[in-house]
Amino acid sequence: MMSKETMEPIDMEIDGTQQSADPLVVEEATQELGSEPYDDEQPSYVPAELVKPWCSNDASVLYHCYLIQMKQNFCSHIPVNNVVLGLRSELNCDIANMNFDLVVDKGTITVNFKKATEIHLSSEQVLQCRRFQITIFRILVDCNLQNLKEVLERLSLGQNLGVESINYLLLPAARMHQKPLIIDWECVMSVPFxxxxxxxxxxxxxxxxxxxxxxxxxxxxxxxxxxxxxxxxxxxxxxxxxxxxxxxxxxxxxxxxxxxxxxxxxxxxxxxxxxxxxxxxxxxxxxxxxxxxxxxxxxxxxxxxxxxxxxxxxxxxxxxxxxxxLSISNLYSFSIVPSIMYRLESLLLALNLKNMILDRCTENVTIPTIKVLEAITTKGCQENFNLESLETLGDSFLKYATSQQLFKTYQNNAEGLLSGQREKIVSNPALCKFGCDRKLPGFIRNECFDPKKWTIPGDYSGTSFLSEDLPFNERNIYIRGRRKVKDETVADVVEALIGAFLSTGGGIAAIYFMNWVGIKVDLVHIPYERHFQVQPEKLIDVRYLKSLLNYSFRDPSLLLEALTHTSCMLPKIPGCYERLEFLGDAVLDYVITFYLYNKYRDMSSPGFLTDMRSASVNNDCYALSAVKAGLHKHILASDNVDNDIANTVNNFGRLSIESTFGWEIETYFSEVLADIIESLAGAIFVDSEYDKDIVFQSIRPLLEPLVTPETMPLNHIRESKDICQKMHYIMKKPVIYTSNGVVTRTIEVEAKGAVMYKHTSTVSNNKTAEKVACKYFLRSLKETNLE
Structure with a gap:
């Protein structure tokens, strides 16, 4: 069962200012955030731990030495050797004790970092170490000796000393790792021969x-x-x-x-x-x-x-x-080191970002650095983790937190106004601006590691010089050029960081991050003011619904409101379900996503959670659930809406669908049925004083069986896009026509300039039409063996 966030007021200190859990001031939070154009040319940060100016005047330089231990998980006639990393500053214990696997051609290599010792090196020893690492990495990266002599000559002349640049040592480890023989000096002295x-x-x-x-x-x-x-x-x-x-x-x-x-x-x-x-x-x-x-x-x-x-x-x-x-084992080991150092640099960036966020946090918030790294790593990096799962989780919590904040603060606003206000907070342009205001783009990892572009420490032949920046709270970090970062990527990272704080620190940590980034929300319960004298028992079957939902309403008028369509507004009814639907939609989205995230943490790919959420949280599922539970019999609506609902029930009856999830419902259905599931969730949430766990306990039986990895249908949209990208097919912009609430969508797929596939779908809405069109496209590929 999910953990329950505290409902007590949250007081936290951000930027030295005490922040209280006052109601959201929408005029401030929903200002036009996209008024200034987004500059996709953003800085690329380098952690300060890897940067120090070289100085030949120092008689002795202190280095903190770490042993990079590599263990081959396969048999090979070329073993790997350990490498010594020498840093001018000590690593955080969270980083110094890390381990991870690298994927090589024969299997995996497990990398461990271990603090070894501290050593003092003379300026001549430092210069010799630099000669060694520049030579070996230049050879491994370039596979030739071009420009090496010139670089080493410049190094010997002492040019570019005292400038800020990548500064650390990577040296072969001695066979006997005992003080003071941690470094294989015989190998280090091999340059020049x-x-x-x-x-x-x-x-x-x-x-x-x-x-x-x-x-x-x-x-x-x-x-x-x-x-x-x-x-x-x-x-x-x-x-x-x-x-x-x-x-x-x-x-x-x-x-x-x-x-x-x-x-x-x-x-x-x-x-x-x-x-x-x-x-x-x-x-x-x-x-x-x-x-x-x-x-x-x-x-x-x-x-x-x-x-x-x-x-x-x-x-x-x-x-x-x-x-x-220079042994072949040392040469092989050093060919692996750039990947190791890139991972270390990425972890240090994540640590700097985490410290920047938590610098003045008065709450006891503990977030693993590896989780922050996951949140700033995009799919484009092609590593074995990325932000997609955390983004999905963070997106659901963001929607949940902002929706309940707006609902309780603006109790007289209609659903349309609330949705518009929420969009101004959770839209990509808004999130991008929040992220840019906190200088998040510089921390984002959005490109696959290119060893050819790796900066060899101490090699000043390229554009390796850095400029210092103070991104926030006077924490210095360094800028290494600029690169393109899409505004959607910045927005995704904001959501993923919410997910990272939520998944490891709970709701309090997630709310803290949202406040830090500029989204002012809280989880404090505010009573829902109601001034209606109504007897719900005369209009709906309260006793039956109590049994169905396994929940007894303190205020049954909320149940009545949740079942009342806007077409049936009478003086004796407090209101229609639209406001409760607005709230319940967000609550259900979050509790189901949170449940799936925690239950299937070891899913095969980060995108799996996104697919499971999409298969579970949608109007198709909710409408089917409402019909299976018989809720259509209890909706208060006009005759026209009742007829529409009756048609949906008849259509669903012919489908004989047992499960309530899926991608392929092609029949027309009334969205009122889906709305009712959400409005009931909203009513229970309000009546239980914002207890999302009670909502999940009550609504979950209606949605059973929930999707599992074994029962989850294929995501035809994702699969179609992947195949088109792989096979270099072009899926043209669809032609969409809407008439009388029914959508007709035509797609065409081209191969080598000719139309290879065309399909027209006519279904209840555009989203379903896209799913159906992609389903038949995939079926056509399999039938004609075109894939």
Whole structure:
């Protein structure tokens, strides 16, 4: 059963001002929010935790070190190694202890962050670390050495020091993760490679230390142990390879593996194909592997598995060593790091937004950062989570909270006025303005991660410089360029954040966020003032309806009002059902959505909740429920409306439908029947002093059986759009004609410039017509095998 929000007044502090639960001032809340055009060019924020100016004057720099632990959940001959993340500021514990999975070609890799130690690095050590990470990431991202020399030279000259930019260290972890050997300094010192020098980490390979001697390379004479586990460049092909060892049985005079009709040696091959004469043809060949390409491992779908590159035999004299020592495991691990850092950056953005919202909150509100991240992540990111479920939940609560606020504050306003006032608050333009006023667009994630655009920390060769901004409450954050964000996206994020606060902090947290963003509402009960002297028992069967609804009205005149159509307004009746329908529609929408969200939290996709809600919360379902429960017999209406209802009952009787949900009701029905379910929900809500749980307990039996993942019909509209997008079909703008309350809708689908499908539906309303048209379109595809 759903949790019941408190009905006590809410006092909260926002921006230092005490906010009380006074009635909504609609003149303020419903001002023309869309008067200024929306600028879709919005800033893109970078969390301050990843930004610090580089400064060569510091004799010693403190770094907080975190171990990025990677665990392969599959068998592989190339294991992953841990990586050290060095930050100038300490991570929040909510972030420092996170874990998540990445999807790679063979399976998943689980990533964990673990606080390791704090270290002080000299300015020369920091410079060496930057040389290493710029070199390895440039190679992995670009797969070439273009501009690398120029970037490193600029780095050595100390240019661009002191400017605000992405600043953190990503370094190979030592095998023994014990202080002070957390960093594999031997690998870090591999840049630049100098053949004439033996670093302090280089082993004496002279006999009798089992070294096979030296090899002739483009760098000159190099010890064998330094060539193995190295990254090399072959100028004649402009390719990079990771060397994993020597081929004990192959040299330049060995025969190539059969690749054609004629057998030839490696030496002959290089002479004929590249015009190169191998001078040291007795040297053993090197075993190489093409380097890895950086990919987006955050995608929800598994990467398309490619054939692993075959080992390559390379003459040492044609190889120029770029980095040594560098194992293939380290190279593979660093190819995964950009995806990890993008997730970390996203989480830090979510944390900054959460802190910005809760900065001056006096309530005990605890919201997991991962939930905020979900709320600011759009479907376009193509990750295994997005805002759709939270948006659906937040949309229902927004409608519920604003509807009850307007209903209780404006007790003399007709339903039409209330609906208009609500639209000014919950419409996309209004929500977009609320979000922009709080600078939410800068936090939104609306694009798929592109590793090619990832900012390599410390690499100033691109447009990596940042400008500082104070988005709210004097919390600084940084701007990295601008990007397009649709106004609908901003509105969706506002709703999703409502859903995030609601799902983890309850109604109080959701109301707090709504007040923070500018939507002033509360959950305080205000009595519904009524001045009618009426005896409902003389007009309706109160006792039977009490049994049907399993609810006893304190004020039976509310029940009478809920059953009275506007065509039957008599002096002795307090009013028609339209105001209660306005309220009940919102209450039912919320309680059903909240129920589905909590019951099916582990649904396969974020859009599943949206489909389940659409299948459950609609006029078709409510009308069927009313007929099954016999409520049509108790509606007070004119003869014309009664006849209309009778026709609907006859139509439904021929359908023999057992369930009360679905997408495919094609027959005409009177919307009065759907309205009655909603007005009864509104009447119970008011009579029970805003107890939504009682509403759900009372109305739910009428709607049974509720939709489940197993019984939910296909969403033909969504499926049709997905297929058209996938197959590059064009669904033309429909032709819609309305006459005597009946809608005729014609759709056409084009393929390669020709009409491949055309269908006309004539049903009760435009929304149903769209569902029916899409249903028959899908059926036609299956029958003709066009999909």
């Amino acid at each position: 100098r053949s004439e020098e033996n670093s302090e980490y280089h082993i004496d390979c002279s006999p009798p230390n089992n070294c096979s001697g030296v090899l002739h390379t483009k760098n000159g004479m190099v010890c064998t142990c330094r060539v193995q586990n190295s990254l090399v460049y072959t100028p004649h092909t402009s390719l990079l390879y990771c060397i994993t060892g020597l081929l004990d049985d192959l040299n330049g005079n060995s025969l190539l593996r059969p690749r054609g009709r004629r057998a030839r040696t490696y030496k002959t091959h290089y002479e004929e194909k590249h015009g190169i004469n191998l001078r040291v043809d007795q040297q053993l060949l090197l075993k190489g592997r093409h380097i890895f390409r950086v990919q987006n491992y955050l995608l929800s779908c598994r990467q398309q598995r490619k054939k692993e590159s075959k080992p390559v035999e390379l003459p040492p004299e044609l190889c120029s060593i770029v980095m040594s020592p």
